[in-house]
Amino acid sequence: MKKTGYSKAAVVGRDCRGIRPALEAHGFEIVGKKPDFVVSFGGDGTLLYAERAFPGAPKLRVRANRSCISCGAKGKKAQWQYFPTIAHYDRARQFRCLNCLPPVLEKIRDGRASIVEEPKIHAILFTQTGRKRKEFTALNEVQVHNEHVSAIRFAVSVGSRLVAEHASGDGAIVATPFGSTGYFNAVTRRVFSKGFAIAFNNPTRPRHAIYLPNLRPPVKITVLERDGVLVADNDAENPSLRHGDYVIVSEAKEKARLIRTA
Numbered sequence: 001m002k003k004t005g006y007s008k009a010a011v012v013g014r015d016c017r018g019i020r021p022a023l024e025a026h027g028f029e030i031v032g033k034k035p036d037f038v039v040s041f042g043g044d045g046t047l048l049y050a051e052r053a054f055p056g057a058p059k060l061r062v063r064a065n066r067s068c069i070s071c072g073a074k075g076k077k078a079q080w081q082y083f084p085t086i087a088h089y090d091r092a093r094q095f096r097c098l099n100c101l102p103p104v105l106e107k108i109r110d111g112r113a114s115i116v117e118e119p120k121i122h123a124i125l126f127t128q129t130g131r132k133r134k135e136f137t138a139l140n141e142v143q144v145h146n147e148h149v150s151a152i153r154f155a156v157s158v159g160s161r162l163v164a165e166h167a168s169g170d171g172a173i174v175a176t177p178f179g180s181t182g183y184f185n186a187v188t189r190r191v192f193s194k195g196f197a198i199a200f201n202n203p204t205r206p207r208h209a210i211y212l213p214n215l216r217p218p219v220k221i222t223v224l225e226r227d228g229v230l231v232a233d234n235d236a237e238n239p240s241l242r243h244g245d246y247v248i249v250s251e252a253k254e255k256a257r258l259i260r261t262a
C-alpha cells in the first residue's frame with residue numbers, strides 16, 4: 001500500500017519555539033506556504049486562526065505548557081478540568097502536549113494518521129440594496145451581534161420560511177457541530193452533532209429564544225433596527241451592519257480537516 005505520509009509542516013501559534021525541535025527531530029520541513037499539514041500550537045482560538053490562515057489543510061492540535069487530557073500530564077495551574085459534556089471532553093482529548101506528541105508525529109510522517117472532516121459555514125454580507133460587501137468562512141460559528149449595548153432588532157428566515165419576523169436581543173448565532181461546544185454552548189448550554197443550528201443570543205422576549213437544530217441553510221438574518229456587527233469565529237474583522245443590511249449563511253463548499261489523535 002502506498003504511504004501518503006506528510007513531510008512539510010507549517011506552525012501557527014503565539015510562540016512556536018517549543019514545537020519546532022519536535023517537528024525537525026521527526027524529519028519534517030517547516031514551511032510558510034503550501035504545507036502538507038498545520039500544527040495549531042495553542043488552544044481553540046489558535047485553531048480557528050490556523051484554519052483561516054491555511055483553510056482546508058489538515059490541522060494537528062498541540063497545547064503548550066498545559067495539563068494534558070491525552071497523557072495525564074499536570075500543568076502548573078490546573079489540578080483537574082471540568083467538562084460540561086462528553087463532546088467537550090472528546091474535543092479536549094484531540095489536543096496533544098509536547099510530551100505525548102512523538103507517536104502522533106510518527107503516524108503523520110508514515111501516513112497512518114486519520115483525518116476527520118468538519119463542515120464549515122459560509123456567510124455573505126449584503127447591503128440593504130443587495131450589493132455584496134464581504135464574505136467569511138467560519139469553523140465554529142457566525143453571529144450577527146449588537147454593536148452597542150442596546151438590543152438589536154432583526155428578522156430570521158430559514159430557506160423560504162420566516163422563522164422570526166421581529167426578534168430582539170444581542171443577536172443570532174449559526175453554529176456548526178464542531179462549534180457547538182464553543183461560544184454556541186456558552187449561550188445555549190446545548191451541543192449537537194449533525195447539521196447546523198441557529199440560536200438567539202439573550203433575546204429580550206423568551207418566546208424568541210428559538211433553537212433550531214438540523215436546519216437546512218440558507219439562513220438569512222436581516223437587521224431591522226439598531227446597528228450590528230458580523231462576527232465569524234474569532235476573526236478581528238467585524239464589519240458593521242446597518243438597517244436593512246442582511247447576511248446569508250450557508251454551508252461552505254470547503255471542509256476543515258482535523259488530524260485525529262485519540
Ligand SMILES: [Zn+2]
Nearest residue numbers: 068071097100
Ligand atoms: Zn500530553
